[in-house]
Amino acid sequence: MTGPFPPVDAALLAGATALVLLALALLGRVVLGPTTPDRVIAVNVVGTATVVVIALVGAALGEPGFLDVALVYALLNFLLSIGLSKFTIDRGGVL
Amino acid sequence: MDASVLGYLAVARPWAVLALVAGSVFFSLVAVVGFYRLPDVYARAHAASKSETLGALLALAAAAVAFGPGAESLKLALLALFVLVTGPTAAHAVVRSAADAGTPPWTRDRPVADGGHETTRATGPDRPGAARPAPGTARRERPASGGDRR
Numbered sequence: 001m002t003g004p005f006p007p008v009d010a011a012l013l014a015g016a017t018a019l020v021l022l023a024l025a026l027l028g029r030v031v032l033g034p035t036t037p038d039r040v041i042a043v044n045v046v047g048t049a050t051v052v053v054i055a056l057v058g059a060a061l062g063e064p065g066f067l068d069v070a071l072v073y074a075l076l077n078f079l080l081s082i083g084l085s086k087f088t089i090d091r092g093g094v095l
Numbered sequence: 096m097d098a099s100v101l102g103y104l105a106v107a108r109p110w111a112v113l114a115l116v117a118g119s120v121f122f123s124l125v126a127v128v129g130f131y132r133l134p135d136v137y138a139r140a141h142a143a144s145k146s147e148t149l150g151a152l153l154a155l156a157a158a159a160v161a162f163g164p165g166a167e168s169l170k171l172a173l174l175a176l177f178v179l180v181t182g183p184t185a186a187h188a189v190v191r192s193a194a195d196a197g198t199p200p201w202t203r204d205r206p207v208a209d210g211g212h213e214t215t216r217a218t219g220p221d222r223p224g225a226a227r228p229a230p231g232t233a234r235r236e237r238p239a240s241g242g243d244r245r
Binding site: 004005006007008011012014015018019022025026028029033035037038040041042044045048049051052055056058059060064067068070071074075077078081082084085086088 | 105106108109110112113116117119120123124126127130131136139140142143147148150151154155157158159161162166167170171173174177178181182184185186188189190191192193196198
Protein backbone atom coordinates (compact mmCIF):
# COMPACT_ATOMS: atom_id res chain seq x y z
CA MET A 1 0.00 0.00 0.00
CA THR A 2 1.60 3.19 -1.17
CA GLY A 3 -0.71 5.87 0.13
CA PRO A 4 0.33 9.06 1.89
CA PHE A 5 2.21 8.46 5.09
CA PRO A 6 -0.39 9.41 7.65
CA PRO A 7 -3.21 7.56 5.88
CA VAL A 8 -6.08 9.99 5.50
CA ASP A 9 -8.85 7.40 5.67
CA ALA A 10 -7.43 5.82 8.81
CA ALA A 11 -7.06 9.22 10.48
CA LEU A 12 -10.67 10.13 9.65
CA LEU A 13 -11.99 6.77 10.84
CA ALA A 14 -9.95 6.98 14.05
CA GLY A 15 -11.37 10.43 14.73
CA ALA A 16 -14.89 9.16 14.05
CA THR A 17 -14.31 6.25 16.44
CA ALA A 18 -13.07 8.59 19.17
CA LEU A 19 -16.07 10.88 18.70
CA VAL A 20 -18.46 7.91 18.91
CA LEU A 21 -16.84 6.82 22.17
CA LEU A 22 -17.08 10.35 23.58
CA ALA A 23 -20.75 10.54 22.58
CA LEU A 24 -21.38 7.22 24.34
CA ALA A 25 -19.64 8.60 27.43
CA LEU A 26 -21.90 11.64 27.23
CA LEU A 27 -24.98 9.42 27.43
CA GLY A 28 -24.15 9.03 31.12
CA ARG A 29 -25.05 12.68 31.58
CA VAL A 30 -28.34 12.01 29.81
CA VAL A 31 -29.07 9.27 32.34
CA LEU A 32 -28.02 11.08 35.52
CA GLY A 33 -28.51 14.71 34.60
CA PRO A 34 -30.83 15.89 37.33
CA THR A 35 -32.97 18.30 35.34
CA THR A 36 -34.58 18.04 31.94
CA PRO A 37 -32.46 20.85 30.37
CA ASP A 38 -29.34 18.89 31.30
CA ARG A 39 -30.63 15.94 29.33
CA VAL A 40 -31.74 18.07 26.41
CA ILE A 41 -28.33 19.75 26.11
CA ALA A 42 -26.55 16.40 26.39
CA VAL A 43 -28.75 14.88 23.67
CA ASN A 44 -28.09 17.94 21.51
CA VAL A 45 -24.35 17.45 21.87
CA VAL A 46 -24.69 13.75 21.06
CA GLY A 47 -26.59 14.74 17.92
CA THR A 48 -23.88 17.21 16.93
CA ALA A 49 -21.30 14.46 17.39
CA THR A 50 -23.44 12.21 15.20
CA VAL A 51 -23.49 14.83 12.43
CA VAL A 52 -19.71 15.10 12.61
CA VAL A 53 -19.26 11.33 12.58
CA ILE A 54 -21.47 11.00 9.50
CA ALA A 55 -19.40 13.65 7.71
CA LEU A 56 -16.11 12.03 8.74
CA VAL A 57 -17.20 8.57 7.62
CA GLY A 58 -18.42 10.02 4.35
CA ALA A 59 -15.02 11.63 3.82
CA ALA A 60 -13.18 8.45 4.77
CA LEU A 61 -15.22 6.26 2.45
CA GLY A 62 -15.32 8.83 -0.33
CA GLU A 63 -19.09 9.01 -0.34
CA PRO A 64 -20.31 12.58 -0.94
CA GLY A 65 -23.90 11.51 -0.42
CA PHE A 66 -23.29 11.17 3.31
CA LEU A 67 -23.00 14.94 3.54
CA ASP A 68 -26.67 15.36 2.64
CA VAL A 69 -27.56 12.92 5.40
CA ALA A 70 -25.41 14.93 7.82
CA LEU A 71 -27.08 18.18 6.77
CA VAL A 72 -30.58 16.79 7.31
CA TYR A 73 -29.52 15.32 10.63
CA ALA A 74 -28.18 18.69 11.74
CA LEU A 75 -31.53 20.30 10.87
CA LEU A 76 -33.47 17.66 12.80
CA ASN A 77 -31.12 18.00 15.76
CA PHE A 78 -31.68 21.74 15.95
CA LEU A 79 -35.43 21.34 15.68
CA LEU A 80 -35.37 18.71 18.43
CA SER A 81 -33.62 21.02 20.86
CA ILE A 82 -35.82 24.02 20.07
CA GLY A 83 -38.96 21.92 20.28
CA LEU A 84 -38.03 20.36 23.60
CA SER A 85 -37.05 23.69 25.11
CA LYS A 86 -40.35 25.20 24.01
CA PHE A 87 -42.21 22.16 25.31
CA THR A 88 -40.74 22.25 28.82
CA ILE A 89 -42.03 25.71 29.69
CA ASP A 90 -45.55 27.02 29.67
CA ARG A 91 -45.49 29.28 26.65
CA GLY A 92 -43.08 30.05 23.87
CA GLY A 93 -40.36 32.65 23.85
CA VAL A 94 -37.15 30.71 24.29
CA LEU A 95 -35.32 32.44 21.46
CA MET B 96 0.62 25.97 -10.44
CA ASP B 97 4.18 24.89 -9.91
CA ALA B 98 4.80 21.18 -9.63
CA SER B 99 6.82 21.55 -6.45
CA VAL B 100 3.96 23.43 -4.81
CA LEU B 101 1.63 20.56 -5.70
CA GLY B 102 4.15 18.15 -4.21
CA TYR B 103 4.27 20.11 -0.97
CA LEU B 104 0.47 20.18 -0.86
CA ALA B 105 0.29 16.42 -1.40
CA VAL B 106 2.69 15.95 1.52
CA ALA B 107 0.97 18.46 3.79
CA ARG B 108 -2.63 17.34 3.21
CA PRO B 109 -2.59 14.14 5.33
CA TRP B 110 -0.83 15.97 8.14
CA ALA B 111 -3.45 18.71 8.01
CA VAL B 112 -6.23 16.13 8.21
CA LEU B 113 -4.51 14.43 11.14
CA ALA B 114 -4.01 17.70 13.02
CA LEU B 115 -7.62 18.81 12.47
CA VAL B 116 -8.99 15.44 13.60
CA ALA B 117 -6.76 15.48 16.68
CA GLY B 118 -7.94 18.99 17.56
CA SER B 119 -11.56 17.93 17.10
CA VAL B 120 -11.15 14.94 19.40
CA PHE B 121 -9.39 17.14 21.97
CA PHE B 122 -12.14 19.73 22.10
CA SER B 123 -14.86 17.08 22.18
CA LEU B 124 -13.03 15.49 25.11
CA VAL B 125 -12.98 18.88 26.82
CA ALA B 126 -16.73 19.14 26.27
CA VAL B 127 -17.38 15.70 27.77
CA VAL B 128 -15.18 16.44 30.79
CA GLY B 129 -17.01 19.72 31.22
CA PHE B 130 -20.34 17.93 31.10
CA TYR B 131 -19.30 15.70 33.96
CA ARG B 132 -17.40 18.22 36.09
CA LEU B 133 -19.37 21.43 35.85
CA PRO B 134 -21.96 22.02 38.55
CA ASP B 135 -25.23 23.01 36.91
CA VAL B 136 -27.03 23.32 33.60
CA TYR B 137 -25.89 26.87 32.95
CA ALA B 138 -22.24 25.92 33.28
CA ARG B 139 -22.72 22.77 31.22
CA ALA B 140 -24.19 24.84 28.43
CA HIS B 141 -20.76 26.40 28.05
CA ALA B 142 -19.25 22.98 27.40
CA ALA B 143 -22.01 22.26 24.91
CA SER B 144 -21.98 25.51 23.03
CA LYS B 145 -18.29 26.35 22.86
CA SER B 146 -16.09 23.28 23.11
CA GLU B 147 -18.38 20.96 21.22
CA THR B 148 -19.04 23.48 18.47
CA LEU B 149 -15.34 24.10 17.99
CA GLY B 150 -14.67 20.36 17.90
CA ALA B 151 -17.40 19.89 15.31
CA LEU B 152 -16.01 22.71 13.17
CA LEU B 153 -12.51 21.23 13.26
CA ALA B 154 -13.81 17.79 12.29
CA LEU B 155 -15.82 19.24 9.40
CA ALA B 156 -12.70 21.12 8.28
CA ALA B 157 -10.80 17.83 8.36
CA ALA B 158 -13.45 16.23 6.16
CA ALA B 159 -13.29 19.19 3.78
CA VAL B 160 -9.51 18.91 3.51
CA ALA B 161 -9.86 15.18 2.87
CA PHE B 162 -12.42 15.75 0.12
CA GLY B 163 -10.40 18.48 -1.54
CA PRO B 164 -11.83 21.52 -3.28
CA GLY B 165 -15.14 21.02 -5.00
CA ALA B 166 -18.85 20.68 -4.35
CA GLU B 167 -18.24 18.50 -1.29
CA SER B 168 -16.19 21.20 0.40
CA LEU B 169 -18.88 23.76 -0.34
CA LYS B 170 -21.47 21.49 1.21
CA LEU B 171 -19.23 20.94 4.23
CA ALA B 172 -18.77 24.70 4.56
CA LEU B 173 -22.54 25.14 4.62
CA LEU B 174 -22.81 22.37 7.19
CA ALA B 175 -20.11 24.03 9.31
CA LEU B 176 -21.92 27.37 9.10
CA PHE B 177 -25.15 25.69 10.15
CA VAL B 178 -23.49 23.95 13.10
CA LEU B 179 -21.80 27.22 14.10
CA VAL B 180 -25.13 29.03 14.14
CA THR B 181 -27.43 26.37 15.57
CA GLY B 182 -25.29 24.81 18.29
CA PRO B 183 -25.05 27.89 20.54
CA THR B 184 -28.59 28.89 19.58
CA ALA B 185 -29.99 25.57 20.75
CA ALA B 186 -27.99 25.75 23.98
CA HIS B 187 -29.23 29.29 24.53
CA ALA B 188 -32.84 28.21 23.99
CA VAL B 189 -32.55 25.30 26.39
CA VAL B 190 -30.85 27.42 29.04
CA ARG B 191 -33.44 30.14 28.66
CA SER B 192 -36.23 27.63 29.12
CA ALA B 193 -34.43 26.39 32.23
CA ALA B 194 -34.18 29.94 33.55
CA ASP B 195 -37.84 30.58 32.81
CA ALA B 196 -38.76 27.36 34.59
CA GLY B 197 -36.97 28.64 37.68
CA THR B 198 -33.81 26.54 37.87
CA PRO B 199 -31.52 28.34 40.31
CA PRO B 200 -27.95 28.94 39.18
CA TRP B 201 -25.04 27.47 41.06
CA THR B 202 -23.29 29.69 43.57
CA ARG B 203 -20.43 29.00 45.92
CA ASP B 204 -22.46 29.16 49.09
CA ARG B 205 -25.49 27.30 47.78
CA PRO B 206 -24.60 24.22 45.78
CA VAL B 207 -27.40 22.79 43.72
CA ALA B 208 -28.05 19.32 42.45
CA ASP B 209 -25.61 18.24 39.83
CA GLY B 210 -26.23 14.54 39.44
CA GLY B 211 -22.60 13.55 39.66
CA HIS B 212 -21.78 14.57 43.20
CA GLU B 213 -23.89 15.09 46.26
CA THR B 214 -27.20 16.77 45.74
CA THR B 215 -29.15 19.18 47.84
CA ARG B 216 -32.34 18.26 46.12
CA ALA B 217 -34.42 18.59 49.27
CA THR B 218 -33.53 22.24 49.76
CA GLY B 219 -33.72 23.61 46.26
CA PRO B 220 -36.55 23.87 43.76
CA ASP B 221 -34.37 22.38 41.06
CA ARG B 222 -36.39 19.36 40.16
CA PRO B 223 -38.16 19.40 36.84
CA GLY B 224 -41.71 20.34 37.48
CA ALA B 225 -40.99 21.91 40.84
CA ALA B 226 -42.84 25.00 41.81
CA ARG B 227 -41.58 28.32 40.63
CA PRO B 228 -39.67 30.04 43.44
CA ALA B 229 -41.09 33.12 45.04
CA PRO B 230 -39.98 36.36 43.38
CA GLY B 231 -36.65 37.60 44.58
CA THR B 232 -35.68 34.60 46.68
CA ALA B 233 -33.51 32.29 44.68
CA ARG B 234 -32.94 33.71 41.27
CA ARG B 235 -32.28 36.97 39.61
CA GLU B 236 -35.52 38.55 38.59
CA ARG B 237 -35.96 39.28 34.94
CA PRO B 238 -38.58 41.68 33.74
CA ALA B 239 -41.39 39.87 31.91
CA SER B 240 -39.77 36.45 32.07
CA GLY B 241 -41.29 34.63 29.18
CA GLY B 242 -44.83 35.70 29.81
CA ASP B 243 -45.56 38.26 27.14
CA ARG B 244 -42.74 37.41 24.80
CA ARG B 245 -43.34 35.26 21.81
